Amino acid sequence: MQTKNVHLLLVEDNPRFLNELLEWLGDYGYEQIETATSVAQAKEKLGKPFDVIIADMRMEQDDSGFAVIDEVKARNLSSVVIILTANDTVSDCRTAFKMGAWDYISKNMRGNIFDILHESIQEAIAYFNRWGNVQNEQWINENIETLDRTYFGQYIAVINKTVIDAADTEEILKRQIEERQLRRFLTTIRKIGELRPISELIKLPESDRLEYKSTFQWDVRRNCENKDLRFSTLKTIAAFLNSEGGTLIIGVEDNGNIFGLEKDFSLLSNGNLDRLERTIIDSICQCIGSNFTQQIKIRFEKIDGKDVCAIYIKKSAKKAWLQKTNEKKLEFYIRMSNRSEPLDLPNIYDHL
Structure with a gap:
């Protein structure tokens, strides 16, 4: 960030000092400067974005500078606040730093106060440009x-x-x-979290963390709709939830051939990516549970001109059970190598 592009807000109720401050900052090369003569005016100005706010401590009230810091924090603004005051005290200085002020500068310091202020602004810019927050x-x-x-x-x-x-x-x-x-x-x-691109994943073979499915509910062999195929997807999701997590890719055959999602789209009214995602989420909510959707992320990519879906599943602290539509029976799956395997009751007991 160059000096001329730094956005400054000066909050100062002394007209003489404010004019002097504007003149000095202009000489240093700051071009984006706005002013306020009270906390009330400053709050109005804060509707615009500023990088650095320079606030006098005592204006309408003795703690006006703190009121500016409070407003910046309340609005979650990304601004550095520097307190510049003639009524400096050790107590105010300590409070300012505890509240998160970048600097506390006394107008009574020896030397050129404006040089000191300019150095503080430049140090703030250099620090955050290099290290962030x-x-x-x-x-x-x-x-x-x-x-x-x-x-x-x-x-x-x-x-x-x-x-x-x-x-x-x-x-x-x-x-x-x-x-x-x-x-x-x-x-x-x-x-937050790492979602590898589908174009990278499809170069890998199936494993305990990766599985491919040609479609969601289109029967490739019979060339027609088959809603029972949904449970093939759902059992894989449940298995990943109960194991170490993983990625399920729909629209890619086991040999890596890109099948695409067009057939699945054709089974939905106004079929598109959003409708298919909604259908998958609804199926998860109905057969596994809506509370597990926080562990699931769905993304789409176009590969070789065809749409492909990736379902990223995180390991769940709560165990996931699969219940088929209109059935009372609950099924429990985990990943074993590159397969999603059901467990019988004794093995479920051992697993839990």
């Missing part, structure tokens, strides 16, 4: 299991230890952040 990274690592359940396979944007947006790709997420006019200065973007 360490607190956000630590928070993500500490909460990775919870985030994994909610955002598995997605990119998330975190500000002030809060997920403010998520998307399937980094490009889409960045676009969403820009549309919300959030500066990315303090925004941490992280991918």
Whole structure:
């Protein structure tokens, strides 16, 4: 980030000092500067994105600078806050840093205060350009299991230890952040979980973590619909849930030939990717349980001009049972090598 592109908000109620501050910052090369003379005005201005906010401590109230920090945190804004005050105290300085201020600068310091402020801004830019937000990274690592359940396979944007947006790709997420006019200065973007592209997976043979199916409910041999084939997909999903997780690819034959999803689309009214995904999710909810959908991510890719579906399944802490439609019998599956195998009651007991 170049100096001329840094967006600054100056919150200062002393007109004389504010004009002097504007003049000095202009000399340093800052071009994107807006001002506010009160906390109320600052709150209105914060509807726009700023990288750095420089706030006086005592304006309408003695703790006006803290009110600015509180507002930034309440809105989950990605902004650095620097307190610049003539009424400096050790207590205020300590409180400012505990609240997350980047710096606390006294107007009574020796030397050129504006040089010191400029150095602080540049240090903030250099630090975050290089390291990002360490607190956000630590928070993500500490909460990775919870985030994994909610955002598995997605990119998330975190500000002030809060997920403010998520998307399937980094490009889409960045676009969403820009549309919300959030500066990315303090925004941490992280991918949660690893979803390998289908084009890479289909080069691999079937295993305890990977399986292929030609279709979801189209009978290739009989060349017609066969809804019983859904349970072939569902038992594989249940087996992955009960084992170490895995990926099920639909639209690819065992030999790696791309069969595609056109036949499955033809069995759905207005058949398309969304309708097929909804049908698969509904089947999971009905026969395995809606609470397991958090461990499942469905994606589509076009390979050799044909649509292919990948269902990524995470290992579940809760055991998954498969119940066929209109049947009371429950079945229990696990992965054994490259197969999904049912267990009888004694083996289920041993497994549990």
